[in-house]
Amino acid sequence: MKLHLFSVAILVVVLPMSVSMAPTNSMESTNQWDDNTPVFQVLKELGEPMPAHYRPQHDAQAVKQGEELIKYGVTQAPDGTTTTLQSQFFVCIDCHNVSREDPDLQKSDPETRLDYAIQHQRRFLPGTTFYGIVNRTSWYNGDYQKKYGALATTAHKNLENAIQLCATKCAMGRDLEEWELEAVLAYFWSLELRLKDLNLSESDWKKLRLTPRLPRNNQRLISWMKGLYLNASPATFSKPPVVRTATDHYIPDIEKGKAIYVLSCMSCHKNGGITAFTLENSPVTYRLMRDHTAFGANFSVYKAVRNGIKASPGKGYMPNFPLQRMSDNQLQDLQAFIMNQATHDSLPLEPFVDWIK
Numbered sequence: 273m274k275l276h277l278f279s280v281a282i283l284v285v286v287l288p289m290s291v292s293m294a295p296t297n298s299m300e301s302t303n304q305w306d307d308n309t310p311v312f313q314v315l316k317e318l319g320e321p322m323p324a325h326y327r328p329q330h331d332a333q334a335v336k337q338g339e340e341l342i343k344y345g346v347t348q349a350p351d352g353t354t355t356t357l358q359s360q361f362f363v364c365i366d367c368h369n370v371s372r373e374d375p376d377l378q379k380s381d382p383e384t385r386l387d388y389a390i391q392h393q394r395r396f397l398p399g400t401t402f403y404g405i406v407n408r409t410s411w412y413n414g415d416y417q418k419k420y421g422a423l424a425t426t427a428h429k430n431l432e433n434a435i436q437l438c439a440t441k442c443a444m445g446r447d448l449e450e451w452e453l454e455a456v457l458a459y460f461w462s463l464e465l466r467l468k469d470l471n472l473s474e475s476d477w478k479k480l481r482l483t484p485r486l487p488r489n490n491q492r493l494i495s496w497m498k499g500l501y502l503n504a505s506p507a508t509f510s511k512p513p514v515v516r517t518a519t520d521h522y523i524p525d526i527e528k529g530k531a532i533y534v535l536s537c538m539s540c541h542k543n544g545g546i547t548a549f550t551l552e553n554s555p556v557t558y559r560l561m562r563d564h565t566a567f568g569a570n571f572s573v574y575k576a577v578r579n580g581i582k583a584s585p586g587k588g589y590m591p592n593f594p595l596q597r598m599s600d601n602q603l604q605d606l607q608a609f610i611m612n613q614a615t616h617d618s619l620p621l622e623p624f625v626d627w628i629k
């Protein structure tokens with residue numbers, strides 16, 4: 273009798289609470305996930321094994337140290353001293369964004385990425401964003417495996433190795449110490465994908481919230497969720513485009529060319545930037561660039577973008593852009609913008625130029 277009363281009491285107490293916390297019409301809701309729930313939390317609750325780089329603890333101090341290493345190349349060590357600069361040439365964010373850059377995470381498309389960059393004030397860079405990097409299952413994909421050979425093999429399925437590879441090869445700097453690597457990982461975990469990033473429809477949400485937790489269902493939900501974002505950034509290298517033929521009817525877009533010039537090229541080549549080759553909004557610069565855009569020219573913008581520029585002693589190098597990071601049409605947009613600026617009164621670079629300061 274006593275027992276019975278007790279369970280009635282629990283029902284009375286618990287029921288109103290779950291109703292008030294649950295979103296509308298989800299009385300039967302099995303899963304209390306919302307926009308801010310990390311994708312990994314869902315996968316974990318459904319029984320997916322966690323990867324080797326999984327770090328369940330989010331130590332705020334480590335996140336801050338990681339962020340400083342990524343953005344400034346230095347931070348304060350646990351013993352209170354300031355670290356040495358990670359690289360003399362670069363900081364990680366010269367080549368990588370740290371926020372979302374694709375409107376649809378199922379695609380790696382430079383055209384929609386540029387539109388997104390224009391809408392959300394992002395830069396347009398050769399490296400992929402660190403946002404959601406912990407959600408990927410392989411790194412240095414496609415042609416990067418060929419470019420870095422044996423080194424890339426160890427980084428392909430291991431995020432810690434991928435970080436060290438880029439610190440030393442891409443950023444031309446020193447290895448990260450063990451605690452620095454943990455700090456960078458902690459920061460990366462603060463940038464993990466959340467359900468709001470997956471553009472879920474009403475019926476997707478229903479599926480997530482109402483599917484009963486049974487092993488078979490869980491497996492299905494896991495595969496479905498993993499299909500909602502790319503688990504690897506594809507990379508295809510290409511040659512500088514050849515002279516356009518009469519069958520190429522692409523009409524270049526000067527405004528997009530301007531966005532590329534500023535959000536990509538000038539983000540490294542601005543005055544006071546990381547290279548001595550300064551790109552400005554001046555006719556002199558554009559004429560020089562125009563002369564550099566002749567298809568066969570040494571250092572043509574096409575060659576620079578597709579092949580990259582090798583480091584000369586004491587200087588950094590320019591990374592090449594794979595097709596997924598800049599399309600051939602976008603190269604034509606860029607060229608059209610440069611031609612226009614070289615021969616007409618220069619279009620102002622606002623508002624883009626304020627975003628790369």
Ligand code: HEC
Nearest residue numbers: 362363364367398399400411412434435438439442443591
């Ligand atoms: C000069 C440009 C440059 C700099 C500086 C740079 N990276 Fe990269 N990074 C790249 C490129 C290019 C790739 C290959 C494309 C990509 O992002 O997948 C890459 C790839 C990566 C990857 C694998 C990403 C993936 O999904 O394949 C990681 C991790 C990474 N970089 C971390 C860092 C860290 C940490 C730093 C700073 C210590 C750094 N990078 C500095 C250019 C750079």
Ligand code: HEC
Nearest residue numbers: 366367536537540547548549571573576581587588589590
């Ligand atoms: C991640 C940084 C970065 C980005 C983005 C970048 N560059 Fe570069 N670029 C460099 C570096 C570093 C060099 C080597 C220059 C030096 O010697 O200081 C270079 C060199 C060049 C050169 C050769 C200059 C010469 O005569 O030596 C050209 C041309 C060039 N870049 C064009 C571009 C264009 C066009 C874009 C935009 C599509 C662009 N760059 C984007 C970093 C970058």
